[in-house]
Amino acid sequence: MLLPLLAAFLGFVVVAGLGFALAGPSSTASAKTLKRAQSVTGRDAAREAVRRPGGAQEQRRKQIVQTLKEQDRAQKKARLSIAARLKQAGLEISVTVFWIASAGLAVVAFLIALVLRQPPLIGIGLAFAAGLGLPRWVLGFLTAGRVKKFTAAFPDALDIVVRGIKSGLPVHDSLRVIAKESPEPLAGQFNRLVESVGMGMSMDQALEKMHAEMPTSEVRFLAIVLGIQAKTGGNLAEALGNLSSVIRARKLMREKVKALAAEAVASASIIGSLPPLVALLLFITAPDYVRLLFTDPRGHILLGIGAVWMTCGILAMRKMINFKL
Template sequence: RRGPGQAAQENRRKQILRTLKDQEKQQKKATLGLSARMNQAGLGDKMTAFWIWSAVLGVIVFGAALLTPAPTWTAPFLAFAAAFGLPRWVVGFLAARRMKKFVEAFPDGIDIITRGIKSGLPVNDCMKVIGQETPEPLAGEFRLLVENIAMGVSVDQALERMYQRMPTPEVRFFSIVLAIQQKTGGNLAEALGNLSVVIRARKMMREKIKALSGEAVASAGIIGSLPPAVIILISLMSPSYIIPLFTDQRGQLMLMGGGFWMATGVFVMRRMINFKI
């Protein structure tokens, strides 16, 4: 039988868990939204231009689909995919590429801070050096970080904004190290040096996994590209042979079924070879 103290402790533990879950949901909402992805891709908060280009792309694809021998009912679906799917994919691709460049240069930035602290420079001055001497996007993110701190934003809040622009574990580790050092003290240079070693080890592990899974990635790409390639070749060599596949109802059902199972297979293969570190 639990006493009042144990019950209060259990309630406090549940409250902490609920608070952490709420914070995690807020962070996901802040980092996975379209506006956040635009900022992560370095495109700024240009939502109006994004929707205009999406609408123009959808209209162009709709008109092009009507001019092809494909069934008319496919035009709205292709236009919808082009207007809402393709632009988001491009933004996600640009954001992932930009974050990859940031992560690759991030250990060098931490090393600059470590050497600067050992030589007697304040942390803010070390961050300014990163904003001036390192390549983009690392330099731009640290310039924004220094500007936010200079405007009176606390270090924790400035690092949280940086995490929203660059939602990577490396930035989270960096903010945790600085927060712990501010509250408890200690050798910041040594802590950041250890963090740099950990981040470089994570990078080496990612490269090792990429090398080991290269054969599986190539196999998935070849298997996924074979059916579209065969359809294109037959369309060029003997159009009359493959036209019934697009015009006849049975052929259309076969195309939809084949596309569904191909997408399922590619998704499963991607999940099998996609490792998160």
């Protein structure tokens, strides 16, 4: 008798469970579930409303960063152009004259190779180096020397502005004193700055033009300080005095780094110059032994491979000893 009763009870439980599952919960439970869902939905909406302004700010920040990066890339591209580099080097020649001179050097190098009865491949390589490498190297050398002179005299120019402001002179008159009393290239740059401001250009635009001709961090710092002071006010003499101290501290740090890296620079110079010097000595002492490298096609291949590896090694050593502050 227990077995049929147990089977009937289990069947009732199964049918009741299926009915509850198919019919759903009761009205009271449904009301509680709906209220709970509404509260959760409202909470999520509130959280979304709170997050939305932050998301907009984050998106705005990303757009600003992207815009600044694009502007920085455009400025770097403009500074790397031949016209900008000629201005930075202080050369009063046009881009056309520069390319004509480069082409003339290439032709002269190729003719010298032909006169020395060198293979045409070597002549083309010399022409390429003389036409593209040598003028750009000279341009970079002149630019580096000019920037170094400008940076060395820049803190003294800021001190002139500070003393002029403390004595009651306007900023424009203090800049004019720098243009008259400072050495080149500082005098020329500030003279153009004063002329640009006198012709109606704003100080920010004039400093931006000055930075294009002399792309140094010091000019950028000066532009930032003057721009912030023009918008917020404050003691300009104190701000420029602090900037002068910072620039002198940067110069001192640069000299310390240069002194610490002097041993590495000397080692790299010796290692880089050893292979050409050894080849030159062998050519002087045993010319027949080395001449095969220049007369045999296999020697040309070996010279090319050696030049590639030497270039890679020199660039690697330069990267290791080049510290930028």
